[in-house]
Amino acid sequence: MVSVFTEEHESLRSSLRAFFANRSPESEVRRLMATDEGYDRDVWRQIASELGLQGLIVPEEHGGSGYTWVELGVVLEEMGRALFCAPYFSTVVLATSCLLESGDTAAQKEYLEGIASGDVVGALAFVEASGRWDEAGIEMAATADGDSYRLTGEKLFVLDGHVADLVVVAARTGSSVSLFTVDKGAPGLTTRLTETLDQTRKVAVVTFENTPARLLGVEGAGWTTLSKVLDLAVVALAAEQVGGAQAALDMAVEYSKIRIQFGQPIGAFQALKHMLADVMLEVESARSAMHVGLAAASGHEGAELSAVAPLVKAYCSDAFELASHQNIQVHGGMGFTWEVPAHLYFKRAKSMAVFLGDSTQHRERLAGHLGL
């Protein structure tokens, strides 16, 4: 697998890195993570209007630029590196993919332009009290009400659900799963922000009380759509995780050069050198997995997305956990303080390690693809 990134992608990366350094420095991350909304609406509009980031994978006919998951990967890697606080993953990766994969042209027409323009924030309401990321975990029932449906129940761990203009909801119509759209302000729709370990990424409880909802795509095809979306999502997440892991490694290396103990930089001690060499191996390996994942998500010839996705999720989650953990260890006592940003990456890593299923679960999925 050679790199999926071309020189143009690297040039996109450079400009994004400069942008986030300017508009999402650590001080901004810390300011926004302490707010309820969790993002800066001006910056959100700016990345839409000036950079077109929300519309990256939105087809041109709907006001987007019709790029692939490779370009999106560059964006997410840089956002992960900067811990950029915004409902980007929920809007662009989760909600947008649901719209695109559902094949529902009416819904696409209705929402995609708003998403691309930055006017619509999207979210996906999927998991329930069981905490399961699979089809069996979806128990909420949708009842038909003329042409429309009514939803009643509670969805948990909804990324950015509290600021979403559009909530895509998975619920059962009869025995099978269908997807629905619910707009902000719909009757019976309430959202409650939950306190999170990773304050840079907001999570809400979304409650439906006889809330009117519109079917998205074909009735009963919800799980087919959603399972594809989840495969795409773990690949997108991997890009974020690789960006975060590299940032944590860079931090650790940098600190090891300036921190003096026993008359020399601690980075001269072989224990730390070898620890970080091992971290680099994991980060580079995770990066390779991400490349393959992005290629598969973009429909490049070769390995199937459904087989690549679990590998990517397991590997990149583990690598980010390791890199962010060792970054704290290298920082010693300082790493245990709130003031040093090492914990922000660590919390993102730990939080994303269980988001969309843990490594063990994904490795078991991959086992199935190996003919086991």
Added chain:
Amino acid sequence: MVSVFTEEHESLRSSLRAFFANRSPESEVRRLMATDEGYDRDVWRQIASELGLQGLIVPEEHGGSGYTWVELGVVLEEMGRALFCAPYFSTVVLATSCLLESGDTAAQKEYLEGIASGDVVGALAFVEASGRWDEAGIEMAATADGDSYRLTGEKLFVLDGHVADLVVVAARTGSSVSLFTVDKGAPGLTTRLTETLDQTRKVAVVTFENTPARLLGVEGAGWTTLSKVLDLAVVALAAEQVGGAQAALDMAVEYSKIRIQFGQPIGAFQALKHMLADVMLEVESARSAMHVGLAAASGHEGAELSAVAPLVKAYCSDAFELASHQNIQVHGGMGFTWEVPAHLYFKRAKSMAVFLGDSTQHRERLAGHLGL
């Protein structure tokens, strides 16, 4: 858990260490491992007559000294350290325990005195082609023939089967397992030495062709006896493994002090220091597990042998594998040569890691005891 060893045990250890240094130095180990028999009959007699090692756990009434598994643990630890080549484990741990645990006083009377005197070498023929270390693996049938039985079939991985005067055999009488004794020279009994990874420990294929055998203990109680013997055996093996692991660690530390690279002993490099610190943690932890195992095997109050044994097997096997592996790594290219004895410990470790079931299997056994 405090130490099970008293000062007297430590004095026993000192004299054994001196004895093995004298009668089982590396040169002797290398000489004997290249022979078919695999042991020195003079030394075998000497450890019986002068040190009473074969009769250690044999009751006094049968010519032994009636000690416990704690004393046996000291002996095995030192034998493991010296890679002492002799059919001691097969005779004293396996065959003797079968005789003792079977409760068959007639058989005890017949064999134990010879074992204690060093005249009888014993072996246990248990595993068959399936390679399973459990009851289900025993498929060989024993057919009644008047007061006696007849055995036909093949037993594999029989430690020291090629030199055994007494073979204890597990076979099925009807649907249940019984134990039998077969004497050397019995009609239809043939043994064939197998080439082994660990040349210091000989393994034979033992074949029975309508071979007369005597029931040992109660018919149908074979698995009850054998499962107790296997629990005792893994604890005894753990003592050997701890002795070997400590020897490997000592070798590595010693080499790290004398091997000069980059103008200093390689032991001054933190990478090796930390590697061996981690090995020490595993070896000391394995030693603790061994202490608890020996206490449980000796019937001390507290933890049950059947629950302790799997823990001990898993932990001590893993620790010995690690210690002997890292010893080779520390020795670099020299560790990969036949001439340096690092490989002898490594091969013992690898071989014993699968003998009596691997760590994963024993951990699964322990899971049952945790109420899982």
Added chain:
Amino acid sequence: MDNDIAPDRLAEQVRDWLAENWRGVDDREWREKVVLAGWAAPTFPENAYGLGLSKSLAQVVGAEFTAVGAPRACQDLGPGVVDGWVRMIGLVVALHGLPALREQFVRDLLVGDADGGLALYSEPNAGSDLAGLQTRAVLDGDHWIVNGQKVWSSGPLDSTWGALLARTDEDVPKHQGISFFIVDLQQPGVEVRPIKQITGDSEFNEVFLTDVRVPVENVVGEINDGWAILQVALGAEREWLGEYLESIGRTEETAGDHRSALAPIADGAADLVRAARRAGRADDSAIRQTIVQLHTWRLVHEWTTERLSSASDSAQSQVAAAALGKLASSRILHSVGRFKAQMLGPEAMLYGPENRTGDDVNREMMNAFTNSVGGGTDQIQRNIISERLLGMPRAHTPDRGVPFRDIRKGTTQRNISG
């Protein structure tokens, strides 16, 4: 008092004294009486409110107090937090303090007048390399003037005193120019700020010292011999810490999750088994392997600590028990934290008082760093194990034998208070 006194005669003396003095009220008068009689710290020297008794004789004293329910005896042996200060700092002052300090400070500590204390050892640039500390004390008449910054001091913000390590000579190698002081913290120039940790809690402080004045009689031990004094204090701390943590363990026992040696093997695994059951994954053999491995690490850690702590070649074995045990703990705590978060699934994304389960698991997971980083990092423990236990050669470091003035030093200064 004579160490040759027969235990039963001593017991009788204590009983008599108690009969005469104990009125069932733990008031100031009582506390002063206990201290003046020498019962508060019987192992301390007689010139430091002690009786110079051996530990075993002191325990006779403690037993008699316990028998009648009288408090305040044997603080030099107790496991509480206040006892900790008595055992660590009280001890070195009692042994090495000048008369004025000894009489005032030890008395205040034992009577209970010395409110909270702070250990002013670590600095932003002296963590693993504690002897690289840069806080300076300069003599000015009959006072030392102290300037510097300390960190990771646990204790109350309004502590009245601190045990301070400061550099008093820069022209000798680093370990040889350090002195040990008792410093009054209730003076201008002392600023104590809580450090906000990654958990959001604040259990430690950073302390800024600006022209802080310390009377010359507050030096403990000889000038420039503070490193040796520190070793005595740290030795006592290690001893106390084990008992302290055990005493916490014992309160957890009531929660049904404590185990003692050779108790049934399964004891102590309940939290892991529960986590797997709650997740509906207790039948998954991969999860079972993890649980058994974690539980085994816990058991062998406990067994090893007990075995080495009770070994006869005590000095070497104590070091082994402490360093190996601390390293083992890191692996256990981090792995258990990771496992529990895994079992919790998406709830492990949550935190805060409204999400108790997520909060508990994440706090446990993050606090594991206090073991792998605090009190000597895992890396420092591996150095100790390899150099002091395995006897492997020390590597060259550029600061060995070099005057402190000429050593390359860190200059990072940052305020890490939350």
Added chain:
Amino acid sequence: MDNDIAPDRLAEQVRDWLAENWRGVDDREWREKVVLAGWAAPTFPENAYGLGLSKSLAQVVGAEFTAVGAPRACQDLGPGVVDGWVRMIGLVVALHGLPALREQFVRDLLVGDADGGLALYSEPNAGSDLAGLQTRAVLDGDHWIVNGQKVWSSGPLDSTWGALLARTDEDVPKHQGISFFIVDLQQPGVEVRPIKQITGDSEFNEVFLTDVRVPVENVVGEINDGWAILQVALGAEREWLGEYLESIGRTEETAGDHRSALAPIADGAADLVRAARRAGRADDSAIRQTIVQLHTWRLVHEWTTERLSSASDSAQSQVAAAALGKLASSRILHSVGRFKAQMLGPEAMLYGPENRTGDDVNREMMNAFTNSVGGGTDQIQRNIISERLLGMPRAHTPDRGVPFRDIRKGTTQRNISG
């Protein structure tokens, strides 16, 4: 030949030459013709039997030879073992050898007259620290007299020549006093003994050199500049080694176990799955986790190597690919070996030709050390990664910048032949 020549014109020239010379027989006459025409090593300089062509133009030559089935072209690009010698040692002699050596040695190598070769680099006391080598070469008239011991030389016992590193100046730091020689091994004073490995096999030799004579014209490069020459040879070796191992991989492909990038994810896991199935443990989730982890390590290793090898910032990426890849391989090889032995159960206790399964698994398991130890240990790779890729500071070692004479050196001398 001119590098500006158009590929199609070059191809035409080669075709014409082949039409005139290739008679379908690979005999001595043919081999000499190919060498003299420059086709045997087109990238070599014209004064060393080459044509000074770029790699891509040389491949045009190779393609034409392949098209008509004619052998012996482009040995400077080939993946075989003999090609390896051409690429490593032929190259440095071609570039840096004196005329006499260049004309004879390169010619012999290309024609195939230089039988086997041995790399005489490592020594018993110079392994990880190769520059610490102690074999000495002393000038005596028009010959260097060499004394010392070399080890880990792979190749035939009766090799005719060796590439030797020897110390020619002890009064300068270690890297600066080493020279690179081509030495005739068919002389008294050279003793080559096979080393018996832990597997029982012998793939390497130790070589004892006693008053071995090397003509002055056999020095490659400047005297005392041998370390630089070695770097060129090692660079070529790393490049060749990858292709060589791949070419072995390709023969395994026929066994159905090879995979290429973005082939179906499952490709290449067959050996692991088979091992678990054979053990009846393929349904055990703990075993499945292990298989998936091992297979994932293999895949990401392959992807990373391809990605970094093909990256544009080639120098840095090549180092990264080599060091990271080697480290990744160690983990994979050792873990796979351990897993297969575990799956094999008690059969893994067996060895030798009568126990094929046990023999195969144990050999695979033991040979993993050739990766973690040989060609720079895992520890050396981590040094390279941290210092050269992450830019972490080098630690002090006592030999840096010190004349070799004054460095503490190992003196262990042992005969490790079986």
